[in-house]
Amino acid sequence: MKLDPKNLPLEYSTETNKLNILGFWIFLSAEIMLFATLFTTYFVYVDRGVGSGPAGAEIFELPPVLIETFLLLTSSFTIGLAVHAMRINRVKAMIWFMVVTLLLGAGFLSVEVYEFIHYYHIGATLQTSGFTAALLTTLGTHGAHVTMGLFWGIMIIIQILRDGLNARTANKSFIFSLYWHFLDVMWIFIFSFIYLKGMM
Amino acid sequence: MKLKGVYIAFFAIISGFLAGCELLVLDPKGPQADKLANVIWISIITMIVVTIVVLVMLTIILFKYRASKQDPDYKPPHIEGNKYVEIIIVGVPILIVAFLSVVSVISVHQVETAPEGYETDEPLVIYASSSNWKWHFSYPEQDIETVNYVFIPTNQNVEFRLYSHGTISSFWIPQLAGQKYAMSDMTNYLNIVAEEPGEYFGRNANFNGEGFAENEFNVTALPADEFDSWIEDIQNTAEPLTEEKFEELLEPGHLGHMTFTGTHQDFMPAPEGENSPHNHGKSDSEDDSGHPH
Amino acid sequence: MDFSDRFSIPPHDDPMLYASIVAIVLTSIAIVVGVTYFKKWGYLWNNWLTTVDHKRIGIMYIISALLMLFRGGADAVMMRLQTAVPDNTFLDAQHYNEVFTTHGVVMIFFMAMAFIIGMMNFVVPLQIGARDVAFPRLNALSFWLYFTGAMLLNLSFVVGGSPDAGWTNYYPMAGPEFSQHVGVNYYNWALQISGIGTLMTGINFIATIIKMRAPGMKLMKMPIFIWAALITNLMIVLAFPVLTIALLMGTLDRQFLTNFFTTSDGGMDMMWANLFWVWGHPEVYILIIPAFGIYSTIIAAFSERNLYGYTSMVASILAISALSFLVWVHHFFTMGQGALTNSIFSITTMLIAVPTGIKIFNWLLTMWKGKIRFATPMLYSIAFIPLFTIGGSTGVMLGMASADYQYHNTLFLVAHFHNVIIPGVVFAMIAGLIFYWPKMFGFMLNERIGKWAFWNITIGFCLAFFPMYFTGLNGQARRMYTYSEATGFSTLSMISFIGTLLLAVGFVFLVYNIFYSYRHAPRNIGGDPWNARTLEWATHSPVPEYNFAISPTVHSEEAFWDYKENDYELFKGKVEDIHMPNNSGWSIIFAGFFFAFGFFFIFHVWVGVIIAFLGIIGCLIYRSFEKDDGHHIHKEEIEATEKELGGAK
Numbered sequence A: 001m002k003l004d005p006k007n008l009p010l011e012y013s014t015e016t017n018k019l020n021i022l023g024f025w026i027f028l029s030a031e032i033m034l035f036a037t038l039f040t041t042y043f044v045y046v047d048r049g050v051g052s053g054p055a056g057a058e059i060f061e062l063p064p065v066l067i068e069t070f071l072l073l074t075s076s077f078t079i080g081l082a083v084h085a086m087r088i089n090r091v092k093a094m095i096w097f098m099v100v101t102l103l104l105g106a107g108f109l110s111v112e113v114y115e116f117i118h119y120y121h122i123g124a125t126l127q128t129s130g131f132t133a134a135l136l137t138t139l140g141t142h143g144a145h146v147t148m149g150l151f152w153g154i155m156i157i158i159q160i161l162r163d164g165l166n167a168r169t170a171n172k173s174f175i176f177s178l179y180w181h182f183l184d185v186m187w188i189f190i191f192s193f194i195y196l197k198g199m200m
Numbered sequence B: 001m002k003l004k005g006v007y008i009a010f011f012a013i014i015s016g017f018l019a020g021c022e023l024l025v026l027d028p029k030g031p032q033a034d035k036l037a038n039v040i041w042i043s044i045i046t047m048i049v050v051t052i053v054v055l056v057m058l059t060i061i062l063f064k065y066r067a068s069k070q071d072p073d074y075k076p077p078h079i080e081g082n083k084y085v086e087i088i089i090v091g092v093p094i095l096i097v098a099f100l101s102v103v104s105v106i107s108v109h110q111v112e113t114a115p116e117g118y119e120t121d122e123p124l125v126i127y128a129s130s131s132n133w134k135w136h137f138s139y140p141e142q143d144i145e146t147v148n149y150v151f152i153p154t155n156q157n158v159e160f161r162l163y164s165h166g167t168i169s170s171f172w173i174p175q176l177a178g179q180k181y182a183m184s185d186m187t188n189y190l191n192i193v194a195e196e197p198g199e200y201f202g203r204n205a206n207f208n209g210e211g212f213a214e215n216e217f218n219v220t221a222l223p224a225d226e227f228d229s230w231i232e233d234i235q236n237t238a239e240p241l242t243e244e245k246f247e248e249l250l251e252p253g254h255l256g257h258m259t260f261t262g263t264h265q266d267f268m269p270a271p272e273g274e275n276s277p278h279n280h281g282k283s284d285s286e287d288d289s290g291h292p293h
Numbered sequence C: 001m002d003f004s005d006r007f008s009i010p011p012h013d014d015p016m017l018y019a020s021i022v023a024i025v026l027t028s029i030a031i032v033v034g035v036t037y038f039k040k041w042g043y044l045w046n047n048w049l050t051t052v053d054h055k056r057i058g059i060m061y062i063i064s065a066l067l068m069l070f071r072g073g074a075d076a077v078m079m080r081l082q083t084a085v086p087d088n089t090f091l092d093a094q095h096y097n098e099v100f101t102t103h104g105v106v107m108i109f110f111m112a113m114a115f116i117i118g119m120m121n122f123v124v125p126l127q128i129g130a131r132d133v134a135f136p137r138l139n140a141l142s143f144w145l146y147f148t149g150a151m152l153l154n155l156s157f158v159v160g161g162s163p164d165a166g167w168t169n170y171y172p173m174a175g176p177e178f179s180q181h182v183g184v185n186y187y188n189w190a191l192q193i194s195g196i197g198t199l200m201t202g203i204n205f206i207a208t209i210i211k212m213r214a215p216g217m218k219l220m221k222m223p224i225f226i227w228a229a230l231i232t233n234l235m236i237v238l239a240f241p242v243l244t245i246a247l248l249m250g251t252l253d254r255q256f257l258t259n260f261f262t263t264s265d266g267g268m269d270m271m272w273a274n275l276f277w278v279w280g281h282p283e284v285y286i287l288i289i290p291a292f293g294i295y296s297t298i299i300a301a302f303s304e305r306n307l308y309g310y311t312s313m314v315a316s317i318l319a320i321s322a323l324s325f326l327v328w329v330h331h332f333f334t335m336g337q338g339a340l341t342n343s344i345f346s347i348t349t350m351l352i353a354v355p356t357g358i359k360i361f362n363w364l365l366t367m368w369k370g371k372i373r374f375a376t377p378m379l380y381s382i383a384f385i386p387l388f389t390i391g392g393s394t395g396v397m398l399g400m401a402s403a404d405y406q407y408h409n410t411l412f413l414v415a416h417f418h419n420v421i422i423p424g425v426v427f428a429m430i431a432g433l434i435f436y437w438p439k440m441f442g443f444m445l446n447e448r449i450g451k452w453a454f455w456n457i458t459i460g461f462c463l464a465f466f467p468m469y470f471t472g473l474n475g476q477a478r479r480m481y482t483y484s485e486a487t488g489f490s491t492l493s494m495i496s497f498i499g500t501l502l503l504a505v506g507f508v509f510l511v512y513n514i515f516y517s518y519r520h521a522p523r524n525i526g527g528d529p530w531n532a533r534t535l536e537w538a539t540h541s542p543v544p545e546y547n548f549a550i551s552p553t554v555h556s557e558e559a560f561w562d563y564k565e566n567d568y569e570l571f572k573g574k575v576e577d578i579h580m581p582n583n584s585g586w587s588i589i590f591a592g593f594f595f596a597f598g599f600f601f602i603f604h605v606w607v608g609v610i611i612a613f614l615g616i617i618g619c620l621i622y623r624s625f626e627k628d629d630g631h632h633i634h635k636e637e638i639e640a641t642e643k644e645l646g647g648a649k
């Protein structure tokens, strides 16, 4: 379905798209504040909120974290490829790249679930201390965002399969890619300032 | 003019009140509260001047430029602004704020340390800890403990060490010093000197639940020798404070005045120094309780 | 606590409570029966509940805000009645605590916020010459989420018990250790849900103002209210996520026994206070900046002059908003963070007085050489100037960290913030409501009754709150349900109670005025009954669905005034088809699932939580697949409407 400028005024349709993208950037700045609050809390609790529970250095393990980082960084690359494919109108390639992105995201989540189970077994649960609560809430919020992204991505793929690439689906895909890059950036912060700093 | 009359009456009432009644905060009985009362007076006067300027300008403008007084054909001019006017309306507030900032910074440093003239004294240490809805006063040196009342010697720097067994409370003796929070995971320090013997009203000022309204205590300031004999008296007559007894006292509720020998610091020390709950993170972390003064 | 205990209806055994519950039930039945009898369900559903029209959403916000004003006002009267005489037994401590907590929460979140958002909804698109906001559907959702939050909080009164830890909700008092009943859960979820709505409003209005201004309206040609709205929404977007996280942590502490704010295992009660005020101080400026915008508009209009010092007005709004993120510590100078920290925050706090002072002088200079008409909106704006100066002055006094050790937690503080919020925010909202009433409904409110309301409210305010400065200095802590004769607070407390009654009478006049004017006021008032200056007055009263038949072109921040006085051509071009968004019931259904989600979560009913959550997900999926491209209003239709309303605009 290509847009027919006579049926739907093009000016309206492109304006909507521009508005959506701008709106999403504003939403992302709210998300930045959200994560900034979580990070700040975490930094306060990491030294002073340990109580009688374990400290970061005692529970963090490098291998799963490296795998997570690898998966998510790669997925950020593939969603970039998907948008590129979209720009040159290669719908099939675009869908494949999106599928790969979501699979990598799912992989990331599985490793994160493994990581959480591990924390549970070594006695670092949500209830253990202020520190573990801040840690797991921060990771959990990021993980919930990724989960949300998985479902969202699936919706978009279905719609592209159904409607092809049009102003509407292209707009959604582009916004989705912004979201996904954002989650990646947040993860880089988590990786550097929570894990690496905590293990040093 | 009518409006002016209203304003004058209004200010007469305010100044009447301020001058007439003995408001506790403006009737200080020690150097700390005295400092604060001075700061408050300085700010009240500054602010009354500001308010009067605004009121006068407003009254004149309303009087001069109301429509009923003007030619029906009068067309108000279009005025964008004026550099000099703008310099004034930015400059004057900045000067006022700068002045008050200096007062604020100096005075906050003064009240956070031992009062002038008492810096060299060895302070009398009293732990004041709150529980729902009581105050427990431990005298570690004298080895006694009181509930809901405290005796202090006059003309002597008293260092209250404040913390809580639960909710956040705010320790306040309006005529002797400003408030400070008592919290469960850190100890705060408040220096107080009473320069006149007498009874003072003290309370928790921070809302902490059902029994908050009655969460008060009594402060009695006595000359040093009377204070010493009071201590001795208690050491000779009061019952010892046991751990079970203290647990009982911590139960939510109100208690009258009580007196014990021994303090709960022996079995339930204040959250300071090595007992601070937030010191476990890194074994080599420096002592963050930051004991001052 | 036992499950059935949590669920108790009513939460206390108390005749007054039974009476209120009966009253609530009867009113609800009366509304349902009334709507059914007059066969208005269809009208209500099609024109209001499913609307995406910014004007109607704005009006719904304002109606809700007024309802909440009465709920919160009833709380206020009860509190002042209880404290009117010493050792009163009208309310016991627990009731008093619940009453002042709901009072604060309702007034800040559900009255003041709703009022300013409603006002922005109605005015912003009109004033920038747009046909709606950027995301009309999202706007409806914002409203319904806000409404859900408000209803949840009000439900607490009937089912389970109201929150009782103050609107500041300090931990550990509000934590599971010291507060076992569900009250604070209600606080968490009501604010969380309405907070999401507020955040969306923020996003929506920033996008609207950035992208949808009429041609020619450059940034420095935006009317001052638009600047105020832009900055306010920016502050919403930056501040509300902090509250979201703080509430999330509170919820985890209370319902999953984590240790964020507990007294053991590394919990830190001061963390809540910090997070709350990192949001909370910007929040009070989120309330006052739109109010400043309204005053600027009204004072210019009734002085028949342009706003003095437009550039410095814009600059001072920017300065205030930036500073307001740097002062939160002044809410707990007494926490023991040391003289240096307190000095720094003391200075940043007092610095806010500089831009505020600039604004006050600019308002005065706007009236200077003007032609001042004393209509009711202007009366409120005039009263605002000295009263707000006093409130701001006491703010500066509180900002002096050392002196604050004596004011903190006393009625002096209570007097301060009411002194800024009532003449600041509430007066502005009443003034704005009266000012925009003809645009909303096509008739004007009676001036005589309006003036009665004004005098009662203003005098009532002074009597109710000025005494608190004195009792505060005399050592009266806030939030005490009673005091003894010996304290000497009783005379001033009685005066304060009388003032409260006058305020209440004033509000009754306000409402009576609506009924009176609805019946008696003339309807043919034209588009510009106040001889105002900005674009919204270039529309018909009441405003047609599409706002402007022809999009205006603008060259200054007072384009409409130039159109009237200087023959500026506002409407270049001709009538064309107008594209409008469709109404949709999606938002209200979505919010309904949120209501269920919040309610079940409060009571730990996990099955219900899961079902409601699936409902929420379902709504999102539905929305993702929905294709709704809106509809067109045809040229002929518009021309017919315009003709009927008297000439194309």
Ligand code: HEM
Pocket (backbone or CB within 6 Å): C168, C284, C285, C287, C288, C330, C331, C332, C349, C350, C352, C353, C356, C391, C392, C393, C394, C395, C396, C397, C398, C399, C400, C404, C407, C408, C409, C413, C416, C417, C420, C421, C424, C425
């Ligand atoms: C010149 C401007 C202002 C200054 C310097 C100022 C200063 C302060 C300070 C220092 C406090 C904390 C006092 C304490 O807890 O001991 C405070 C409390 C408060 N202020 Fe202001 N303020 C100003 C304007 C405003 C405005 C415009 C509003 C609202 C529209 C406002 C609303 C509040 C509220 C709601 C509280 C206390 C809330 C509570 O503890 O429950 N203030 N203000």
Ligand SMILES: [Cu+2]
Pocket (backbone or CB within 6 Å): C280, C281, C284, C327, C328, C330, C331
């Ligand atoms: Cu503040």
